[in-house]
Amino acid sequence: MEQERRRKKRKSKKKKGFIIALSIVLVLILGIGVYAFTVYNSVASTLNRTHEPLSRTKSEKRTEQVNFSERDPISILLLGVDQRGADKGRSDSLILLTVNxxxxxxxxxxxxRDTRTEIVGKGKEDKINHAYAFGGVDMSIKTVENFLDVPIDYYVQVNMEGFQDIVDAVGGVTVNNTLDFTYEGQHFAKGQLQLNGEDALKYSRMRYEDPRGDFGRQERQRQIIQAVIDEGASVKSLTNYGSILDAIGDNVKTNLTFxxxxxxxxxxxxxxxxLEQIQLDGSGSKASDGIYYYHVSETExxxxxNLLKEQLNIK
Incomplete structure (x- = not known):
């Protein structure tokens, strides 16, 4: 009964009409949505810069490579990497999509990001976002696969520091802010806000003043991403596709080919x-060394x- 209740609660979070957060791949990378293929050569050139294959050809949790023509369900890991200067950075935003x-x-x-789990290849437990700092995309993927026990077929990595270039390239974004806060000297009032790239990055980074913590920050990051998609698909972006593709080429990596x-x-x-958004329920606490971790129970x-395996047709 409890499991069924929780399942129904998750189903209530379904949202219609928002594209497969493949959105980042299919709309952001392909540029300006509906007319992208009219600038085919520019798009293809950009994708040569964004393409970065993994060290493996397929997930160890797959017996066969996925086949698009047979419409096999696929999974894509979205990583928002907070990379500043020479620092390799951490994957401060991790979103797994399963598409059927x-x-x-x-x-x-x-x-x-603070979820405590085994870091595959490191032989110890740590925050899941540290996997990227230890071993890049490959270690992040293996760690998430181990944590959720499902294969990850593809990834899309966005450099959040350079993401402000993408926001500026589409002419800024509009968001509806539900929390009054100040971050890094910038005040964000409640209501509709017009943000340039620098302010959008600040807006998406704050978490300590948010009563929802990292969940609140994740929601703001999704707001910015969706707003960029909306702006990138608008008519006014037709005259600026070159700048948009340049910003994408500089800040996005994926193992997907054109x-x-x-x-x-x-x-x-x-x-x-x-589209159904699933939240990983858990609780946070500090370890003996004072470091904060988010704990997800084995039951959860x-x-x-199991929900993801069902979606991927895995028995």
């Missing part, structure tokens, strides 16, 4: 109509894992 074109749905799990993105657009686009982890 047959039932036309997407399940999106936001993984709190041909794979086109195949996804062809075979998976209808899944955008049914298993329940979310």
């Amino acid at each position: 074109p047959d039932n036309q749905s997407v399940k999106m799990v936001s993984i709190p 041909d794979e993105m086109k195949d996804i657009q062809t075979n998976y686009k209808d899944a955008r109509h049914n 982890r298993t329940e979310v894992s």
Whole structure:
């Protein structure tokens, strides 16, 4: 009964109409949405800069490589990396998408950055976002795969420091702010805000003044990403696609090729109509050394894992 109640609670969080946060790949990387293929050569050139394959050809949790033409369900890990200067950075935003074109749905799990789990390849437990600092995208993917016990087929990495260039390239963004706060000398009042790149980055980074902590920050990051997508797809961006593609080329990495993105657009686009956001319930506490961790129970982890396996048609 309790499991069924929690399952129904999660279903109530479904949202219609927001594209598969593939959005970042299919709209951001492909530039300006509907007319992207009219600037095919510029887009293809940009994707040569964004393409960065993994050290493996497929997940160890897959027996066969996914086949787009057969509409196999796929998973994509979105990483928002806070990289400043020479610092390699940490993946402060981790979102796992599982896309099933047959039932036309997407399940999106936001993984709190402070989640304590085994860091695969390091032989110890730590915050999940530290996996990126230890071993880059490859270690992050293996750690998330181990944590949720599902394969990760693709990734999209966005440099949050350079993300302000993308915001500026689309002419700024509009967001609806629900929390009055000040961060790094900038005041953000409640209500509709017009943000340039620098302010958008500050808006998406604050978490300590937010009563929801990292969950509040994740929501603001999703607001900025969706706002960029909306602006990037607007008519006014038609005259500025060069700057947009330059900003994407400088700040986005993915193991998806241009041909794979086109195949996804062809075979998976209808899944955008049914997006369910899944929250990993847990509790936070400080360890004996004073470091804060977010703890997800084995019961919760298993329940979310089973939901994702069902979505990926994994038995």
